Amino acid sequence: MKKISLIPFLVFITFISTAQENIDYEDDTIVPIESQRNYFGTNISPLMTGIISERNNYDIKVNVLYKRNYGEKNLRFSLNHLTEGNDLQYDYYQPTSSNDTSITRRYFNSSYYHYDLRFGFEELRGFSGSRVHVGLDGIIGFGSQHLGYFNKLFVLDSIGNYMPTDLNLNNEGERISNYLITGLDVSFGIDWVLNEAFIFTMQITPQFNYYIFRNNESLIDPANEYAEPINYADFKLGYFDVNLIYRF
Numbered sequence: 594m595k596k597i598s599l600i601p602f603l604v605f606i607t608f609i610s611t612a613q614e615n616i617d618y619e620d621d622t623i624v625p626i627e628s629q630r631n632y633f634g635t636n637i638s639p640l641m642t643g644i645i646s647e648r649n650n651y652d653i654k655v656n657v658l659y660k661r662n663y664g665e666k667n668l669r670f671s672l673n674h675l676t677e678g679n680d681l682q683y684d685y686y687q688p689t690s691s692n693d694t695s696i697t698r699r700y701f702n703s704s705y706y707h708y709d710l711r712f713g714f715e716e717l718r719g720f721s722g723s724r725v726h727v728g729l730d731g732i733i734g735f736g737s738q739h740l741g742y743f744n745k746l747f748v749l750d751s752i753g754n755y756m757p758t759d760l761n762l763n764n765e766g767e768r769i770s771n772y773l774i775t776g777l778d779v780s781f782g783i784d785w786v787l788n789e790a791f792i793f794t795m796q797i798t799p800q801f802n803y804y805i806f807r808n809n810e811s812l813i814d815p816a817n818e819y820a821e822p823i824n825y826a827d828f829k830l831g832y833f834d835v836n837l838i839y840r841f
Contacts, residue, residue, distance in 0.1 A: 707736025
């Protein structure tokens, strides 16, 4: 699994702490039924990441969401597209053979994407300007995992350095596997009410998924690197969503 940055989490906690310090505890209820009960929004964190970061961002969660307010609860529904990958050509490599004048390295890469449908609810605790929520969703979807490898030959030069060559070693592999995806997510967030029409939401969304193998769309494995695909579970902590929501 990729290492998870703690920076969004720390910013999120600081934001919540600041908001809580500014709350008027004499008014500790939200409006029983809001006048604008329908929410429609999208996750704008990929856009913000692209503006802030100079690197290409391949770990993206794009969605559209709808919520229906029932006083202190929102029912919610979302369609999501998630990708995970690397802007480098490979994730890691390992030597496969060597002699006095050359080394052969095998480079491995991986990426995945999936689409899912989520339906759940969130409990609200808030005030006029800001409020917090805790939510839960069920997840159902489908996805594809892409794995690949290739070999590269390095030859010792006259000053003792191993330099890459353009020699085609004809030993490239690829596997594309399709999965049915089930799971749950939990969200911990804060809503900042901009005005009567718009809400700005920041939330951490850990999710647990169980991947059920369906079939191989492609399998090329001359080096016998890949074992038979199996069902597997996966837990991701690092999704930090920034949603812009319109109320009507």
